[in-house]
Amino acid sequence: MNQIGNPTESIDFLREVFRKYYFENKYFPYLYSIEKREFGYRKFDSLVVRHLSFKNAGELVAELIRNVPLDVYYSNAYYGLPSNPINEKQWEGADLIFDIDIKDLNIPCFQDHSYYICNLCGFVNSDQKVCINCNKGKTLDISIPCKKCFIAIKKEAAKLLDFLCSDLGIKETFIEIFFSGNAGFHFHVNDPNIRNLDSNSRSNVTDYIIGNGFMCESIGVRKSRNGFMIKLPKGGIMTGWRKKIASNLGINQKSELKLKHIVETSGGYEGFRNEINKITKKFGVHIDGPVTNDIHRIFRLPGSINGKSGLIKTKCDDLESFNPTNDACMLSDSEVCINLKTSLKINLKNNNFRLDNTLEKVPSYVAVYLICKGLATINKNN
Amino acid sequence: MSIKLGSSELAKYPFLQEASTYIQETKFDFEEFDRPEMIHIINRAVEKLESELKGKIYSNLDEYEIEIMTFLVSLLLIKSIGVEEISRKCSLFEAMRVEKFLSTDLSNERSLQKKKLLVQKIFQELFKIDIDVDSTTIICKLSIADYLHRASKMNEQEWKLINRSVKDGYVYLDTDEAVRLIRNELSNLIYTRIKNMKVSEVPILIKSKADELKRKYSGRYVYRNQFKILEYPPCIKHAMEIINKGENLPHSARFMLATYLLAIGKTEEDVIEIFKNSPDYNEKITRYQVEHLAGKKGSHIKYSVPSCDKLRSEDLCFAIKECENLINPIQFGRRKFK
Known part of the structure; x- marks a missing residue:
């Protein structure tokens, strides 16, 4: 959540909606070996609490309802003693996780739906790096992904x-x-055969x-x-990669002469190396390497609310038909009033919202989304 | 029909289960090494160790019994010398000797069944690696996980998964590559055997030969701090330029910079001073993190500088010509003191 410009009333509103969600969704069906995981959460004041452990989902939900965190995380690792300090946890293996995000795809439209929010006063600038309202704060780039963005990221996910x-x-x-609940996909691989890979081995997979x-x-x-x-x-x-490159160059095991010709026309060894780099860039997947390589990281919990958007981290069984802004939008429909910082258009739960006025009446899920993005505050007076 | 390895083949691999069985069956006692007829075995073992300490693989091959005994005496000699670096070096050269024999056996052996048996004996019996040999291409096939557990410890770029033949969860290697893959593990296995040897009394003759070898070779392994850093590597320069401009560095770059500076001997205070230029500088947090990396807080483990490989995968590498063949930024600009 963008905290800037979110007064207490907005935070109280979010906490109320989040608590209701966790109260009504007590089950985390995609959480396995809960007693072996480390848990953590981010509070609304941005403080992160780590090294927690729970025996079962009931204990976890009780904690979520009691403390109502902004974001909830759990470890990809399995530990003998998950609540101990990191070097005393007794690491027993970790799921392999991949993270892909729209911001890494360099999609041309990305800037068209980006908002630059001042880190001091919360003012929404058009594209300035220094806030034109307070002349002091630096701006943070907040984006509301569009349909094209989601099509591109789903294509990337299919490649992965x-x-x-x-x-x-x-x-x-x-x-x-x-x-992920915001602008990407998380792949959780829980194959027991690769659970014991160390960080260096995972880095090899990442590079691949x-x-x-x-x-x-x-x-x-x-x-x-x-x-x-x-x-x-x-x-x-x-x-493997040899085949991907060979197919792109149009060669096979018998094409020594053709390969020689290709290298010559590329400008020799160095020129050919540049060509290869272009091909690997084209066929490779834009994953976040350090995320995959980390064997002690805590990740957003499936089924929890993403504090950057109010959308849920949702299981996706079919990439093609999955509609993030509909399938992951599970919060209440009840209407509330918000103060908007800028006019904008969004689509949530298959509804288009064109919001032009400073004061707007919208469903709670829209209000949560915009407050989390730092683009609105709650208005309790109307 | 079951196929067995003959004694001439087993002679090359004296660390296999068969050798231990042989020693047990013959009821051989260490005291027997003090008998005059054993002197040629001891001399052979000394010759082998000297060759290894001079950096040469000992290629002479004798009968099965002699090889087993020579191997045993070698281990006893290394144990008695008691110099870590000598144990490591001899273990590595013993592994390289095996690698040489195994590569030759695998390429010369005509019987596919025998080839499979040899591969499985070494890979499965010793290291629990599930490996198969393709009957048409004579290419070894092993799971990606088994491959990565070993290859990720090798620094050469050619061992990276992206440069291998990969399909359906398997990595395909020719026999030389497969054998090379287990060299380090074999070396560790021999080293562990030396470490774990419990010898109450070393035979007098072996002890005196060990003392002689120790006098002759241990001086070479005295650690000398003979390097100094003449220039920062480009990745570190780049990170420092960003900090000097007053811009924020990503976490991974801060980790690299701090571990590097600590590794070249800067004090924690020096490192904290450099980070003061960061726009989000917080002295308390920076101090804690730098002291943590230096091994003085938290886990009390001193963190190493990330490898060039890791920095490349994190987009922190800005390699120049002088970076060629380096595996860690810490090696950059090192020159011997004259």
Whole structure:
């Protein structure tokens, strides 16, 4: 949640809505081995509480209803003693998590629906870096993803799914895809065979999926005194990244001459390396590497409210038909009044909202969304 | 028909279960090493260790019984010398010797069944790696997890998963690559055997040879602080430029900068001073974090500088020509004191 310009009344309103949600949604069906996980949460004053543990979902929900946090997290790791300090937790393995986010895709329309909110006074600027209202604060870039953004991120998610299943051989039953509740997807892989991978091994997987570090030698192009030479690898070029590159170049195991010609026309070894980098960028997936590499991180809990939007981190069974702004919007419809900081258009629960006035009456889920984004405050006087 | 490995094959792999069984069955006692007829075994073991300490793989191969005994005496000698670096070096060279024999055996062996048996004996019996040999391509196939557990400890770029043949959850390696993959593990296995050896009394002859070797070679392994940093690597320079401009650094870059500065001998105060330029500088938090990284707070573990590989994956690498072949920024600009 963007805290700036959110007076106590807005926070009280959010807490009330969040508490009601956790009271009515007592179950977290995608939370396994709860007694082995570390839990944490972010309070409305931004303080983070970590190293909590619960024996069952009932204990967890009681804590959520009692303290009503802004965001709830749990560890990808399984621990013998989850509430101990980090080096005494007795790490027993961790799910492999992937995070993809719209902001990393460089979508052209992204700036069209971005708002620049002052970190001091909360004023919404058009695109300035320093606030024009107070002349002191720096602006924070807040975005409301559009349909095009969601189409692009779903396409990226499909690419990631293909890497996991086809290349890494992970069975779909071990992969759970969640909409993060804001602008991305989280993939939780709970395959017991890869649960024990350390951070370095995970970093290898990350680089594989992003497309980092592919060597020309892996496809048979080596540096030599005369510039370069071709020697195709014994293991062949028709699997993994080698295959992706080979298909893009239109070569196979017998195409030594064609490959030689391609390298020559690319400008030799260095030129060919640049070509390879372009191909890996095109086929790689924009995942957040450090997230996947971390074996002690806490992640947003599936089924909890995302404090950046008020949408729920929701299981996505079918990427194509999943509609984030509808399927993850589960808060109340009851109407409330808000003070808007800027005019805007949004679509939630399959309803279009065109909000032009300073004072607007909207369903609670819209109010929560805009307050969380820092674009509105609650108005209790109307 | 079941296929077994012959004694000439087993001679090359004296660390397998068969060797222990042989020693047990013959009821061999360590005191027997003091008998004059054993001197040639002891001399052979000394010759082997000297070759390894000089950086050469000992390639001579004798009969099964002699090889087993030589291996045993070698371990006793290394244990008696008691110098960590010597134990490590000899373990590595013993592993490289095995690697050489195994690679040759796998490429020369015509019987696929025998090849499979050899691979499975070494990979499964010793390291619990589920490995298969493809009958047509003679390419070894192992699960990605088994591969990563080993390959992620290797620094060469060619071992990164992206540069391997990968399909349906398996990594495909030619036999040389498969053998190379377990070199470090084999070295660790031999090293652990040396460490765990419980010898109440080392035979006199072996002890005197060990003392001789120790006098001759241990001086080479005295640690000398012979390097100094002449220049910052580009990744560190870049991070410092950003801080000097008064801009915020991402968490991973702060981690890199602080661990690097601490590793080259800067004090915590020096490091905190550098971070003062950060727009979100908070002395209390910075002090805690820097002291935590230095191993003085929290877990009391001193954090290492992230590897170049890791920095590349975090977009913190700004490599220049001088960075070639480096695996950690800490190596940049190191020159020997003259």
